[in-house]
Amino acid sequence: MLTIENLHAEVDDKGILNGIDLDVKAGEVHAIMGPNGSGKSTLSSVIAGNEDYEVTGGNMLFGGEDISEMSPEERAHKGIFLSFQYPVEIPGVSVTNFIKTAINAKRKAAGQDDMPAGEMLKKIREKSSLLGIDSKFLSRSLNQGFSGGEKKRNEIFQMAMMEPKLAILDETDSGLDIDALKIVADGVNALRSKDNATIVITHYQRLLDYIVPDFVHVLYQGKIVKSGTKELAQELEAKGYDWIKQEVAG
């Protein structure tokens, strides 16, 4: 589904990604871990099309199609979704209106008419109940005054509504207590299927107890320096990142 080869990216002439290789297939969950500043969030931003980063080398294919020149909205229309670590507040635009705008923008790009109001409402009800979101929440201004947990739950709600092929969860566990974490993880798990894939970006192993990955990659200095299965995450939790750094140095 997503094939990244030898990806290089920089910001302000500073290399952040220095040759990333990653192959994500439908039905898989990949976890990307790594110490702070290793390039995890940059990788998710670059996949989603953030124009602040300049891609200086390598390939990025999504569904066999080169996406490296596509705008963020085009990538979203193709089925890439990025859940933000720090979602943005939009005063005056309700969660419902925002998600309607997003869904209809995607439909418009595909040459479809707006989703009929009844169908939209049904879908909103279905997905919000899946995530334990009540209707009052839906009429609040997007992310304005939301708690950390509410913001993250709202991200997953948007993901559920958009039904992406590839979801990238950037530090979705940060700022969540264990109950909020479970709700978010349950939501993500409920949305998993053989046709979609998930990339979980996290600093800690904690989230991976609930969203169990098929593959774990360690990112360090802008490169994937180690890959393995879920046991690798446990090893990192027990031993920290220093041994990885030493391996790279040695």
Next chain:
Amino acid sequence: MDLKDKLLDSYIAFEEELGPKDSIQQLRTAALKTFEQKGFPSKKEEAWKYTSLNSLILNDYTLFPSSEKAVDLNEIKHVFLYEVDTYKIVFVDGVHSPFLSDTTHDGLDVCLLSAALTKPKYSDLINRYFGAIATKEESMTALNTSYAREGAYIYIPPSIVAEKPIEIIHLATGDQGPVWLQPRNLIVVDTNAQVQIIERHQSLVEHQAVTNSVTEIFAHREALVDYYKIQNDLDTASLIDNTYISQDTNSHVSVHTFSFGGKITRNNLNYFQNGERINSTLKGITLLQEKQHVDHYTLVHHAQPNCESHQDYKGIFSDRSQGVFNGKILVDKIAQKTNAFQQNNNIILDDKAKVNTKPQLEIFADDVRCSHGCTIGQLDEEALFYLRTRGIPKKEAKALMTYAFANNVLESVQISALKKRINKLIAQKLGVNMGFEL
């Protein structure tokens, strides 16, 4: 002949036309003298540093448009807030249009200043209020006073609530060539009375029109005045709006100014607090494109203790447009426990757009809360990226963010049909259709 001379020379004929019934003759001649001495304001004056009227005063104008052009109601329907029932005082090229108006004397007066200035039954009122707060030294106000003849006259008696909003609409048809219009509004809201007013100036075709307007508003004890200025004129029309507001104890006056168009717009908005526990609210959204220029020049004079003022102006500037905000807060020594809040936030969307913003606080009391903040920035790139990752195209994403930026000001619009209308205007200005009521 230059415009100043023309304005001075035309006065004798104007005076003769008014005849001996004119009740404010002394005010007029004094005002004319002030204008003669001061002339048009220039950029040399601190108050006009960023706004030049030169491009306006070099032209020749018809000063006293007379005949009323028949206007097709369907063509101008959009200028009115037709979704709800309103009183209407409508002028076409400065002349009252009975056909388009819907005035009343039933329980409250919504009528013409020309009537109030000439009919004896209004003379006490005119003597008491007319020109009482409009600054005599300011030359544009003085010019208006010398020629004041027509405009809206609104009187809300004690404890009366005007049950529908009042629209004051000035249309310019372009029929009489370039026009120089000087409407004068007098609004008296008596004790415990309430009113909502919408004021709009609109050119119907592209032609030179300059409006030098003066509005005096008197809010007595406990009065509630909710005033909206819709400035969405064509880019050949300019407006110098001089509004003076006097407030008594416990009154609440709020003015929202929506500046979306016009060539040069200058809003002189002055509040004088003459009682205690007064609330003054000044809010605005300025959304400009091309070479449009809007200058907000506000004054809040806190002259008594325990009063509040709230100012919140948002500006969004594209292309080569320019914005100016100068907010003066004056707190007299006696005005202890004043709570004055001022905010002016601006977003610049293009390199060539420009904003000058200046808070001006003069505080002589020692137990007050005064806060102010001015910002000039750009749309947050990270936020833009967030919206685009949700599949929302760049243009719509920018519009959503602009809307979110201005939202505070929209929230406080009390007339819901008007709020919807302004939402639509914003979407239209931003060139998007959001698919839902913004």
